[in-house]
Amino acid sequence: MAGTATTDQAAGLWHNPLRDERDKRVPFIAGPCCLVIFGVTGDLSRKKLMPAIYDLANQGLLPPGFALVGFARRNYADEDFASVVLEAVKKHARTPFRQEVWDHLAEGLRFVQGSFDDDAAFATLAGTLKNLDQTRGTGGNYAFYLSIPPNMFPVVLDQLSEHHLAQATPALDGYTPWRRVVIEKPFGHDLTSAKELNALVNRVFPEEQVFRIDHYLGKETVQNILALRFANELFEPIWNANYVDSVQITMAEDIGLGGRAGYYDGIGAARDVIQNHLLQLLALTAMEEPTSFEPMQLTTEKIKALSATKLVAPLDETTARGQYTEGWQGSEHVVGLHQEEGFDPQSRTETYAAITLHVENRRWAGVPFYLRTGKRLGRRVTEIAVVFKRAPHLPFDQTMTEELGQNALVIRVQPDEGITLRFGSKVPGSGMEVRDVNMDFSYGEAFTESSPEAYERLILDVLLGVPSLFPVNAEVELSWRILDPVLEHWAAQGKPEPYEAGTWGPASAEEMLARSGREWRRP
Secondary structure, eight states, X not given: OHHHHHHHHHTTOOOOGGGOTTOOSSOOOOOSOEEEEETTTSHHIIIIIHXXXXXXXXXXXXXXXXXXEEEESSOOXXXXXXXXXXXXXXXXXXXXXXXXXXXXXXXXXXXXXXXXTOHHHHHHHHHHHHHHHXXXXXXXXXXXXXXXXXXXXXXXXXXXXXXXXXXXXXXXXXXXXXXXXXXXXXXXXXXXXXXXXXXXXXXXXXXXXXXXXXXXXXXXHHHHHHHHHHSOTTTGGGSSTTTEEEEEEEXXXXXXXXXXXXXXXXXXHIIIIXXXXXXXXXXXXXOOOOSSSSHHHHHHHHHHHHHTEEEOSOHHHHEEEEEEESEEETTEEEOOGGGSTTOOTTOXXXXXXXXXXXXXXXXXXXXXXXXXXXSSOSSOEEXXXXXXXXXXXXXXXXXXXXXXXXXXXXXXXXXXXXXXXXXXEEOSSSSOOEEEEEEEEEHHHHOSSOOOOHHHHHHHHHHHXXXXXXXXXXXXXXXXXXXXXXXXXXXXXXXXXXXXXXSSOOHXXXXXXXXXXXXXXXX
């Protein structure tokens, strides 16, 4: 290796190995750029975006001249905005606060006051960005983060287009600065609206410049699905219908919906979680091995998996929905949805949703994928459980294995990130009895460094222009194509079934699996 490096250096071809683009072990640092956040005074910005930007700076992953511009209706000066960001950072940042990091970051903070339909405000924004190009060296590279309600997208996108902020013109040296837009869910409320939204966005920003945020895809454990499956020979031979009985993907929350009526009422659990988070987890679980981890190859395999995914009929028996009523969440007595602030007492919005899917290809033929999500359930947990078929147990009589369940590989996405393998083991003693035991891998125990927050990884990827973790048009539209028939069926079927807060959902969800002799895994 040393001889080769010397030879290359003598020929003028020496390269720093730490700057090899093929080496993915070392994090890449974003180039000169500016991030503009619309709706910067909202909860998402304060609790997630601002802390993530500071954490990136604290790790040295932002360029020295990075700039952050906030756009909102508040009458803030730049100093007022800096105070808001500082408060959010001190309260919510993952990494320790360091004054020197903050001082350097604060030099690039700017605020533009105005409403989204205010032409003068967008003219001021354009001037602010041009000034930052001169004073901070941001080079005309801008990312626009739309942390705003979807009904405001058209206004902001049109303003960006009219003020020539969406597309850059080549510089004298031939370099063309980049422009990108970041969109938060929901990506529409059905297939028709999703297509309209995609067309609207692509009218201003080409698809390769659009980054749709699904924060679940930024979680370390979700990315580890790819490593678990494709870096190990251990699992691939049994990752198919010959050995897998079913797959259960669960996102359960123990919180209620007090104060969120404005967003949630009329949306419901299926639109809020299944259409994006859970179907993306299904795609990563079911997809074939990509030829590489280049964004195009990953996206191609996810699209193939979603294209093969179909609902299982009849929907009366293979889906379930519910709405939480008053009950006990641990030691706390909590109210039902109809008593929550802002909700219509006659609301038919589901707070629990479960569906059954088949991935119709050779690998997964006949294997049901059960997806469920809900509010006010037994505990907060997100996991993917690959449940294997039962062994014939030919050498054992029933008494030996009556406490033995099915083998399972459980990927814990949150809160206790890791993987559990459940299998049978002999109970110590002179008799023969087999019971379930667990083999556990925990991120917190196996690695010394803490996992970055999802928004850290996603914001950095936006600034780097790496689209691997962001759903494209086709994925969004395929997800709605899968879910729409369920929503239409439920709309014609009356009200969701009530379930008591603190339990694991309505009785119909248990019956959904019981019909095929299965049961939900209890996380």
